[in-house]
Amino acid sequence: MTETQTSTTFTEAREGAAAYLRERLTAKTPVTDEDFEVPIIDISPSFSELQAERQKVADQIRKACTTSGFFYITNHGIPLSAREGILRQAERFMHELGSEQKEQLHTKKSKLGLGWEPSEYTSIAGDLETKEVYNFSYETAMDRTGGDGKYVNLDGSTTNGNMWPQEQDLPGFYDAVKTYYGGVLDLARHLFRLFALSLGLEEAYFDEMTTHPGGIARLLYYPPTKSTLPPSPSLPSEEQVGLGAHSDYECFTLLLSSSVPGLEILKPSGHWHIATPPPDAFIVNVADFLMRWTNGLYKSTVHRVVNRGGEARYSVPFFFSVNYDTLVETLPTCLAEGEKSKWKPIRAGEYILERLNATTKDGAGFFGNDDVVAEERQVKRSY
Numbered sequence: 001m002t003e004t005q006t007s008t009t010f011t012e013a014r015e016g017a018a019a020y021l022r023e024r025l026t027a028k029t030p031v032t033d034e035d036f037e038v039p040i041i042d043i044s045p046s047f048s049e050l051q052a053e054r055q056k057v058a059d060q061i062r063k064a065c066t067t068s069g070f071f072y073i074t075n076h077g078i079p080l081s082a083r084e085g086i087l088r089q090a091e092r093f094m095h096e097l098g099s100e101q102k103e104q105l106h107t108k109k110s111k112l113g114l115g116w117e118p119s120e121y122t123s124i125a126g127d128l129e130t131k132e133v134y135n136f137s138y139e140t141a142m143d144r145t146g147g148d149g150k151y152v153n154l155d156g157s158t159t160n161g162n163m164w165p166q167e168q169d170l171p172g173f174y175d176a177v178k179t180y181y182g183g184v185l186d187l188a189r190h191l192f193r194l195f196a197l198s199l200g201l202e203e204a205y206f207d208e209m210t211t212h213p214g215g216i217a218r219l220l221y222y223p224p225t226k227s228t229l230p231p232s233p234s235l236p237s238e239e240q241v242g243l244g245a246h247s248d249y250e251c252f253t254l255l256l257s258s259s260v261p262g263l264e265i266l267k268p269s270g271h272w273h274i275a276t277p278p279p280d281a282f283i284v285n286v287a288d289f290l291m292r293w294t295n296g297l298y299k300s301t302v303h304r305v306v307n308r309g310g311e312a313r314y315s316v317p318f319f320f321s322v323n324y325d326t327l328v329e330t331l332p333t334c335l336a337e338g339e340k341s342k343w344k345p346i347r348a349g350e351y352i353l354e355r356l357n358a359t360t361k362d363g364a365g366f367f368g369n370d371d372v373v374a375e376e377r378q379v380k381r382s383y
């Protein structure tokens, strides 16, 4: 960073994020969906000793990221038992935990937006969302590398961090979460190396930025609705949306879902593509940091969830980020000679905190709240 550059302020980040979402939702340019596809990428060659094999996977990732910004990965190494385990815990959390026990974990008690959000508690653009959520974040105890001993104040296990259900209320819950989280964290670090290769960088380029990464994850429950909502960009307000249209904030998201469909991805034409991941696959999508880092080359694509069927849907997104003091600025390989960066550099943590704050109704955010204010406020969260 040169001396003349300053990093983006909170307000600029907030306005930028809002403008970006508006633009993606209302783009009038006549575009076709010709290049839009969500490919299935078998990543088994990426575990090869041979760099050429890893590069082949990286090249497929690059293609997906420059078109739809979404892809499915198979042969990723996360065992079925861990995937079924976490989906089962999502179901147990929503249905076996009593309302008093959930109340103890209410997100209004968290300065970091963690914990339990009742259905219709948060919304985007005024549409009440049917989803019920439990949010948790990185803690060293779940990191199989043991972490780096730094950023201790950001660790989910510290004050105001993760709020876990009592073991006697939901026996085995924490262990299943830890098994799953440890696995997807390793996988995310592996994928980040492929992202580096896909961008013509040293494979280890991002390694030192992910020693204590931001990594919020959530258990989501979308109750069955009878939505007849057509796949169109605008939502009539009386219709029930599971989770409103948004882009994700961090580097990329690893999303696991039950077999009930619901995720919809905004195509360039403004129509929604209904995601149909193969069984056993994870859905991966580019989020805002990678978009900023690549100067817009990689697409952080708007998506939403509508559960149109009569069956409950569960999902578990893992939002993989970098250490929160990382400065995100255009990568050297993403600027042609004479080309300018579209965005100013930004500190990872500031951007995430700002976007979380910006989605609360009064803009005061989750930080510096007192509980009374938080309780009265309807929280708007856009991820």
Ligand SMILES: O=C(O)CCC(=O)C(=O)O
Pocket: 218, 220, 243, 248, 255, 257, 262, 263, 303, 304, 305, 315, 316, 317, 383
């Ligand atoms: O539940 C899903 O399928 C997607 C969730 C999502 O997009 C999010 O939480 O950001």
Ligand SMILES: [Fe+2]
Pocket: 246, 247, 248, 303, 383
């Ligand atoms: Fe999302």
